[in-house]
Amino acid sequence: MQKLAKYTNLLLLGLAVLLSISLVRNVFKGLEAKRGTDKIKENITKLQGENSDLEARLKEAQSEEYIEKQLRDKLGLAKKGEIVIVLPETKILEELAPRLPEEEEKLPDPTWRKWLKLFL
Numbered sequence: 001m002q003k004l005a006k007y008t009n010l011l012l013l014g015l016a017v018l019l020s021i022s023l024v025r026n027v028f029k030g031l032e033a034k035r036g037t038d039k040i041k042e043n044i045t046k047l048q049g050e051n052s053d054l055e056a057r058l059k060e061a062q063s064e065e066y067i068e069k070q071l072r073d074k075l076g077l078a079k080k081g082e083i084v085i086v087l088p089e090t091k092i093l094e095e096l097a098p099r100l101p102e103e104e105e106k107l108p109d110p111t112w113r114k115w116l117k118l119f120l
Contacts, residue, residue, distance in 0.1 A: 060066055071077045078084045087093065109117075 076084050076086060088096075
């Protein structure tokens with residue numbers, strides 16, 4: 001009888017250990033699943049923000065003002081009676097523009113040249 005009670009206690013203890021291990025594993029799986037859903041929710045929020053930005057840009061791109069601005073800027077088109085002036089790039093303008101004497105950079109003479117002028 002004592003042996004039976006001892007084996008029963010060992011069996012119950014082993015069963016309790018197995019159930020505890022299973023419970024701990026399930027808790028960790030649940031926590032991992034929660035982390036995964038949190039990441040997915042963050043991703044959804046981010047994508048919804050991007051989607052709303054894209055919708056706003058699409059709405060802007062479909063407006064008459066935007067289309068007109070693109071036609072004017074990129075294609076150089078104008079309304080009746082308007083004159084289109086196309087200026088060259090800034091670098092080309094700087095090369096073509098006349099230089100004033102005060103604009104030219106002139107470095108001071110080096111010391112050796114000053115001494116040379118003094119003695120000659």
